[in-house]
């Protein structure tokens with residue numbers, strides 16, 4: 001799609017100085033030279049709570065501006081946040097809480113990979129780094145950031161220690177699928193969720209850049225009448241910018257769907273299908289990779305992310321636009337049944353069972369590594385490595 005790329009590059013070049021120097025509003029105004037300006041998004045605001053019209057459906061969004069640091073610190077002044085597990089989310093949320101001045105401690109298995117990583121990040125054994133049980137005993141809010149399989153495995157030991165505490169999750173997985181996970185939560189505690197919509201590394205990097213990640217919040221049980229407020233405040237404290245209200249069930253269904261579908265599994269499948277056809281029809285690895293992945297990730301997908309699908313279309317050649325518009329529905333019709341199968345498999349617990357079975361096996365890390373090695377060794381991704389090495393930023397000066 002070279003013609004399209006050229007057009008995109010031209011469009012970007014003409015916008016670049018404006019986008020870099022001004023706000024998104026200014027950038028939107030600038031792109032109005034390419035496409036007609038859109039109607040502004042309707043919103044009403046009462047302090048940090050916004051009602052936003054999402055394509056005709058009004059939803060409430062909470063934002064961190066209502067929780068300045070002093071207010072957050074005051075709100076949690078009598079709390080100890082016991083963050084259990086130090087994987088991707090534990091790292092990001094834990095360091096953000098610490099930098100926000102919260103009284104946060106980490107609980108992980110002694111001398112495991114996470115224990116050592118926590119020490120490298122400045123957590124001190126006996127001061128703010130403990131074994132899981134000890135951390136729980138000290139906490140008023142228990143933030144369960146173990147892997148989802150480990151939450152199920154460790155539940156019999158954790159459950160009796162929760163009396164009088166608030167229980168926090170970053171995924172609805174354990175309570176929603178309680179018949180499978182056996183995470184049956186006592187009825188007398190607040191249970192809340194803050195699920196950042198991104199990896200823990202992004203939770204941390206956005207926080208360090210002075211921005212916040214989007215997160216979902218939800219309440220499973222509100223015993224004190226304060227559960228929702230706690231979820232919002234904790235959402236801000238762990239580094240969220242905007243908080244979208246949902247339920248535990250909707251969060252876990254949509255999350256399992258997304259990662260298996262268009263975010264990861266689906267897009268990988270689509271890349272492989274297109275790459276294989278191009279290769280089978282005589283195209284070189286570099287050409288097949290460039291037309292399947294490189295142009296997508298480097299040129300077109302960022303445009304969708306910044307300005308939307310219509311803008312991406314408008315920035316491409318008329319030839320590209322015509323073909324893409326014609327083929328969209330063929331792809332949608334082919335893929336939608338698979339998406340429906342996937343949703344059913346999420347809803348009926350099959351995906352949860354598979355995840356629990358696989359990720360509880362003692363050798364699950366080695367098995368993953370073997371599967372990832374297979375991906376790494378696929379021709380498409382080896383070709384990708386070579387293509388990336390030729391990007392201007394990766395070339396020796």
Ligand SMILES: NC(=O)c1ccc[n+]([C@@H]2O[C@H](COP(=O)([O-])OP(=O)(O)OC[C@H]3O[C@@H](n4cnc5c(N)ncnc54)[C@H](OP(=O)(O)O)[C@@H]3O)[C@@H](O)[C@H]2O)c1
Nearest residue numbers: 085086087088089109112113114145146147150170171199
């Ligand atoms: N990763 C994401 O991008 C993301 C995004 C949003 C929400 N979430 C949710 O956040 C939660 C945490 O996910 P994560 O990806 O950060 O964690 P993870 O990497 O899946 O979990 C790792 C943590 O679990 C511990 N662990 C594993 N098995 C254990 C066991 N049997 N006993 C005690 N500890 C055990 C590990 O400790 P050792 O090092 O000692 O093994 C490590 O600290 C999950 O509910 C997940 O769904 C994740």
